[in-house]
Every structure is written in structure tokens, then in C-alpha cells.
Amino acid sequence: MAIFPFKPSKARRFEVLVQPHLEAMYRFAFRLAGQQQDAEDLVQDVIIKLYPRLDELEAVEQLRPWLNRVLYRQFIDQIRRKNRQVDRPLTELVGSESQVDWLDSLESDSAGPDFQLERARLGPVLDRVLATLTPDQRALLLLHDVDGWRQEYIAEVLDIPLGTVKSRLHRCRATLRKKLQRELEPIEPVGRVAE
Missing domain, CATH: 1.10.1740.10 (RNA polymerase sigma factor, region 2, helix turn helix motif)
Structure with missing residues (x-):
């Protein structure tokens, strides 16, 4: 009909x-x-x-x-x-109108001054680290972890097997974790001991 x-x-x-x-x-x-x-x-x-x-x-x-x-x-x-490579800070990727809502969703019940200070310290670091990822890695992390897309849907849209989505997501998170650790815990150069 x-x-x-x-x-x-x-x-x-x-x-x-x-x-x-x-x-x-x-x-x-x-x-x-x-x-x-x-x-x-x-x-x-x-x-x-x-x-x-x-x-x-x-x-x-x-x-x-x-x-x-x-x-x-x-x-x-x-x-x-x-x-x-398109490098954009996370704040631009999220969008100014939805940025406040998205950041507010990350806030815990005990959002005291320590939490606010830590959040202020992590925001720029996260932006810098995300900017070092490839556009594909950034898109995958943002679609899954920020937007909440299911892995099955991402696999269908990207036209790749579900297992590939899972392994890429795992590698992206591991890369992000390592880069964040390097940024947040810099090793101070070892100098000579003064006599």
C-alpha cells in the first residue's frame, strides 16, 4: 500500500x-x-x-x-x-549551551571546595589530553562516554564489527588514562646533590 x-x-x-x-x-x-x-x-x-x-x-x-x-x-x-587533524578543546566539543548541563551532571552530592578545586584543575588538563587524540579516537570516546551511545549503535554507524568498537574503546581509554597520568603526575627531573 x-x-x-x-x-x-x-x-x-x-x-x-x-x-x-x-x-x-x-x-x-x-x-x-x-x-x-x-x-x-x-x-x-x-x-x-x-x-x-x-x-x-x-x-x-x-x-x-x-x-x-x-x-x-x-x-x-x-x-x-x-x-x-581537528583539535578542539572538550568545552567546544560539548557546546557552550550544553556545557553547563553536562558539567553539572558530573558533580557529586558532596561538591565541597576540594572537589571544585580538583575539577578546576582537571578541566584544562582533560581538554589538552583529548586534543592529542586522533579525531576517530575523540569521536569514539565522546559518542560512548559523553553521549551514551550503545556500542552496537556505534558499530553500525561506523560500519565496523562490535568487537572492533570494544577493542578501540578500550585502547582509547588506556591511552587517555596514560596521558592523563603523565599530565597530572609529572616526574620532576633528578638533579645532582649539592655538596
Whole structure:
């Protein structure tokens, strides 16, 4: 049974398919790109590429994961074209409007002065360490640990096996942990003992 009693225009059919997924696509693009303008451009590029392929789009059973996979591939292609690494502080990746909410969610019930001081000390260190990770590593950590995406969904979007997601996530966390330890516990240079 046809969804429409008449054949709507190509533009209307495309809009009906894609419109419900635009907000989720933008959020994903923002996590990948790190800036509002780059995320908007990324989503726009994907939409422009998909419009001529409406028939293929209509045949996709689960459109949201498929769209996110296309978005991710477009992002990777852009990085390869630019041949540079996108380094953004965590505060930019989270976004200024949601940053306060996200940081507040990390607060414990006993948020005394010691906790506040430690948090102020760790924030910039975490930003610096996250900036040293590759875009793929950062995206994986942020999607899973910050946004709460399930590993199965990440595997589907990135088009990699679930075991690969698990092992990459484990390696990313281990790398992050080592870098944080180096930043937070610097070893002072050993000098000669003065006589």
C-alpha cells in the first residue's frame, strides 16, 4: 500500500524521509566536527549528495543508522581532503549551551571546595589530553562516554564489527588514562646533590 494516494514531488518525498532525522544528524555532526558551522556544512553536504539518490534512500529499511554512517564517511573524507587533524578543546566539543548541563551532571552530592578545586584543575588538563587524540579516537570516546551511545549503535554507524568498537574503546581509554597520568603526575627531573 502506498504511503501517498498520489505521487508527491521528489522534493516532498525527500523531505518526508530526511526531516525527522535532521536534528540527530546535526548532533552527530557537531560531535564529529566540533564547531557549529562545520557541523552545519557537514549535514548540508550529506543532504546535497543524497537528494539525487532518493530511490536508494527510500529503499533503506533503517534510515537513521544509514544516514549517520553516510555522515561519518563524509566527515572522514573531509578530514582526508584537508589532511589535517581537528583539535578542539572538550568545552567546544560539548557546546557552550550544553556545557553547563553536562558539567553539572558530573558533580557529586558532596561538591565541597576540594572537589571544585580538583575539577578546576582537571578541566584544562582533560581538554589538552583529548586534543592529542586522533579525531576517530575523540569521536569514539565522546559518542560512548559523553553521549551514551550503545556500542552496537556505534558499530553500525561506523560500519565496523562490535568487537572492533570494544577493542578501540578500550585502547582509547588506556591511552587517555596514560596521558592523563603523565599530565597530572609529572616526574620532576633528578638533579645532582649539592655538596
